[in-house]
Amino acid sequence: MRSLIALGVALMIAAPVGAMASSDAVPPTAQASPAEAIALAQLMSPRDLLIDMEVREFDKHFVPSLGADPEMKALEDQYPGLFEAMHKASRGLVVEATGRSVGKIHVSVAKLIQSNFTPADIVELSDFYRSPVGQKTLRQMAAAADAGQVYQRAVAETDFKLTEDQIAAQLHDSAQKTAQSFTPEEQTAMLLFMAKPSFGKLARTQPQIQKLLADEFNAPDPDFDRQVEQAISAAIEQHIASFEKPGGQ
Template identity: 30%
Template sequence: MKHLLIAAASLGLAFVLPAPTLAQDTAASQPAQQTAYVDLVAAMQNGIDQELVIDNQLAVVRSIWQADPNMVAAEATYPGLFDAMIDAGRPVIMRHNQELQDEFRPRYVAALAESLTEQEAARIAEFYRSPLGVKMLGGLSRTMDSRATIEGGVANGEIDIKDFDKDVRKSAGQIVGSLSAEEQSELVRLFTTDPALMKMNDLQAIVVPIRADMEKAGMAPARQKEIEAAIQNAAERHIAGG
């Protein structure tokens, strides 16, 4: 039954923001008609601490820099360089995240509307707002760092959805492992007896392609150049001493 638990944990991961690839050295939300499907997307996205996920991702970026002898030498010569670069990149990434959330929300809503009744969507949203659902989304926020996605993007210049899937499975496994035996038993019960929750595994195939497109949009040259410019300018200011 472990695959059922992984499904419960991993569906929310499909709604996490794209991973930044700023390891190179170099708006307001749109209004939407409130429906059960809009509410379901909100339940998953709002249950995730996006800032914590970004901090996790930036920690991976820092670790990549720390594995580069040239970057290590630069940090040793100009202490605080990494901090300055990370601090400059974070607000740009946060803004890009909000833009992408707004841009892709209608697609998520439409996809869910094709697959679920309003009653089913409302029930799944209720689950994600329950103590157990909140605990799972909180675990997602703590464990999702997009390491494979970021490292693959840096190495290949593009996002491979297989890397994202690897990150999802790793995080989902950690979330399930953090649950007590009683909580795991309750999840198994819910996912084998509740008709709406039993559909969640099938939703993976529907939302992951949208998530892949979201990743590609996050890698758009204009967005990447803006992040890189912010980091490069911060590095130059730090090295210049101002």
Template identity: 25%
Template sequence: MRALVSAGLSVILMALPMSTPAQAKAQTATESHMPAARELAELVNTATTLEMQVNKMLAGMAGHAFTADPSMAALGEEYPGVDKVFVETLRPLIMDELTRIMPEYIETTAAFFARHYTPSEVGELLSFWRSPTGRALLQSVSGNLDYASISKEAVDQLQESDTVDVSGEAMAKDRRRAAVAGLRELTPEQRKAVMRFGMTPIGRKMARLAPEKNELERQWANREPSAELMARIEEDVSQAVIAFIEAEDRKRAAAQ
């Protein structure tokens, strides 16, 4: 369930082709440096993007769970539509949890930016991601992030235990597919602009830092959800599924 709760936080930032990983020199973040870094973190993690990612993540998780898990597959076969009830009930609970922890996530991401980028470099990144090309890239890549590898890995792990540990490999696969598909959706001029940005010093530095940024995202994707959320899931999802099944049984009985 941890993956269901937190994987939606993994909004892609490193959309440009990655170079060979290299150790980047970190710097000390200062309070004067943080506002711009925080603005950058918020820019690439908008509420609209987050909601879209949660919708895709839940759909992917439910699709795999109601196929791979024998008991859930049997339930879905006996009561078509129960998977939609599962997703629709879970979505607002997940969004509430993400809204609660998002300020901490933004601060963590901002601190990462402030440690590794100078104020001037943060300004360059802000300029790019605010530009029409940067906004189009974020939208297209986010729109193509389907969480297929993460979903499959999580469901497979849940067949063996009650815990999920999202791997960096699964996250990287999903991101690579999304980046390739997202770039294809851009106009030729936008693709040229992205490639030009990737060849700049800040673009190359962003690519070098990708492995470290990805590890930060992986850690967040494996955070334990709050006890309150788990209690709400147990109660709300169970009640919704039971109510759906009972309603279907009544319909079938009335039709006989």
């Protein structure tokens, strides 16, 4: 069940529209402070936005993904509403687990920022992400994210692992959709941002960001697995029992 959470979060974080990966990173002459780094990580990837996006993707894809399994589909046909009962039982746990993942990701991204960005870079990036076009970029990237195919694979493959290439592909798709939503004035603002040194540094850190996202997504979470298994098992038992009562569904 761990592989059914954090999909949305892993598919949209910190990547500006048009960022291209590069390996020629140059260590900064002066490093950002821990406080500056964590503040920028949170600004680039707002906690509430990421949690809302993950819950949206979970609500949209969880039930259809279960239906792709013939055995599960047979149970749903026999006990209509079973999938929705499973969805309802696990939704709150997904919200909690996503919040934990976002917190861990912010810490990891902050360490990366500290190692690669100067205080001047922090100012440039913070100014952009606080600007109207920066805020729109975050909202549009979140709105454009679609984890449908990944959900299907996560359900179908017992040992499914999210790869950095999958994250990069999803980010590229979301970025293209976001760029298409810009007005001419917003396109100009984005081009001005892309000309700044901090943008180039952010682009060069994308492979590292994608790796830490994949690592967080693929990390085991036995407590979450146990809680979800218990919640879903109880929901299944109660739902099936409701069909066996006199006058039941």
